[in-house]
Amino acid sequence: WHAARPVAVLRFGPVSSRDVALHSVLRELSRQGWRALCRETGAVFELDLSQGMEGLKPKFSNSLIKNIEYSRRRLGKTVGELSVERHVMGRSLDILDTLAGIESQSWLAKKGGELKFIGPANQRFWALM
Structure with missing residues (x-):
C-alpha cells in the first residue's frame, strides 16, 4: 500500500448544464490539463405560471392534478395553510x-x-x- 499523491480539486455546483460561463471555464481548465467529473444531481422543472393554475390544468393529466391537490392538502395539514403567490x-x-x-x-x-x-x-x- 502506498499513499496517493496529493491533488488539487475544484468543485462547482450544483450548476445548470446550460451554464455557458461554466462550460468556458471547464474548456480552459481542460486545456491546462485538468479533468472534469460531471454528475447529474437532479432535474429542473420549469412551468409557465403566467396563466395561474387554471392555465396549467389542460397541460397535465387529471391524475397529476389530483396528486398535486392531495399533496397540497397534506402539506396544509402538517405545516399549516399553504398559499401560492406570484x-x-x-x-x-x-x-x-x-x-x-x-x-x-x-x-x-x-x-x-x-x-x-x-x-x-x-x-x-x-x-x-
Missing part, C-alpha cells in the same frame, strides 16, 4: 422582507450557512435584479 420585481420589494424573515428561521441562519436574503447587501442584490 411576485413581479419592480412592483413591490416587500417580498424581500418576507423572504428574509423566512430565511432567519431556517437552518441556514441557525447554523451559520450562506444567507441569500438577510442583510443590506443581499437585499440590494435582489432589488437590482
Whole structure:
C-alpha cells in the first residue's frame, strides 16, 4: 500500500448544464490539463405560471392534478395553510422582507450557512435584479 499523491480539486455546483460561463471555464481548465467529473444531481422543472393554475390544468393529466391537490392538502395539514403567490420585481420589494424573515428561521441562519436574503447587501442584490 502506498499513499496517493496529493491533488488539487475544484468543485462547482450544483450548476445548470446550460451554464455557458461554466462550460468556458471547464474548456480552459481542460486545456491546462485538468479533468472534469460531471454528475447529474437532479432535474429542473420549469412551468409557465403566467396563466395561474387554471392555465396549467389542460397541460397535465387529471391524475397529476389530483396528486398535486392531495399533496397540497397534506402539506396544509402538517405545516399549516399553504398559499401560492406570484411576485413581479419592480412592483413591490416587500417580498424581500418576507423572504428574509423566512430565511432567519431556517437552518441556514441557525447554523451559520450562506444567507441569500438577510442583510443590506443581499437585499440590494435582489432589488437590482
